[in-house]
Amino acid sequence: MIIRFADVDADAPQIIEGVWDFIARMDFKTYLPDREEDFEEWFLTILKSDPVDTLVAEKNGDVVAGLGLAFTPFLWNPAIVHADELFWWASPKAPPTAALALLRYALDWSRKVGGKRKVMATFKSLTSSPEAVGRIYERHGLRETETAYMGVL
Numbered sequence: 001m002i003i004r005f006a007d008v009d010a011d012a013p014q015i016i017e018g019v020w021d022f023i024a025r026m027d028f029k030t031y032l033p034d035r036e037e038d039f040e041e042w043f044l045t046i047l048k049s050d051p052v053d054t055l056v057a058e059k060n061g062d063v064v065a066g067l068g069l070a071f072t073p074f075l076w077n078p079a080i081v082h083a084d085e086l087f088w089w090a091s092p093k094a095p096p097t098a099a100l101a102l103l104r105y106a107l108d109w110s111r112k113v114g115g116k117r118k119v120m121a122t123f124k125s126l127t128s129s130p131e132a133v134g135r136i137y138e139r140h141g142l143r144e145t146e147t148a149y150m151g152v153l
Contacts, residue, residue, distance in 0.1 A: 001057055001059040001095055001097070001101065002057070002058050002059075003055060003056070003057055003058075004055070004056060004058060005053065005054065005055060005056075006047070006055065006056045006063075008044060008048050008054060011056060011063050012044055014056075015054070015066050016040050016043070018063065018064075018065070018066055018089050018090075019066075019087065020036075021089065021091050021092070022087070025128055027126075027127055027128045028126075028127070028150060030152050031150070046068075046086070047068060051070045051071050051072055052069065052070050052071075053068070053071065053109065053113075054066060054067070054068045055067045055068075055069075055105055055106055057090070057094060057095075057098040057099075057102055059094070059095060059098070064090065064091050064093055064094035064098055065089060065090035065091065065094045065098040065099055066087070066088070067087070067088045067089075067102040067103070067106050068085070068086035068087045068088075069083050069085060069086065069106055069109075069110065070082075070083075070084045070086055071083055071084075071110075071113050072084065074120045079118075080114075080117060080118045081110070081113060081117050081118070082119075082120050083106070083110035083113065083119055083121045084121075085121075085122060085123045085124055088102065088103075088123070088124075090102075100136065103123070103136065103140065104140070107121060107140060123137055124148075125137070
């Protein structure tokens with residue numbers, strides 16, 4: 001298995017397949033567009049935007065996991081780079097180490113993007129995420145700081 005930056009155009013079909021697999025396992029989806037095509041078009045537009053880097057785990061030529069990060073100035077201190085997880089998924093066919101390998105690569109990459117500046121990394125855990133996700137974050141120096149409540153108004 002290798003971790004690499006996505007070629008969004010070439011990897012799009014596999015990334016979209018993985019994202020739909022992830023969405024199927026989420027317990028809150030009312031914010032998605034009514035048409036799948038609208039979602040996919042918008043999602044790929046985001047992946048191609050300047051502040052976004054997308055990493056994928058590839059095994060035997062197949063993209064089996066992905067992680068997207070947006071790099072922006074941190075809201076509370078513009079001297080800090082904010083690495084914000086946009087999405088993170090691993091397909092059922094991914095090796096058990098794929099998600100962890102993506103996280104480690106993403107944290108290392110975030111430090112490189114930050115350069116001499118500090119980096120504030122924000123990674124998420126959904127109510128449908130495995131319980132181990134929080135423990136994995138903590139082992140990598142992150143800590144739980146807030147709970148988000150979502151609703152389409």
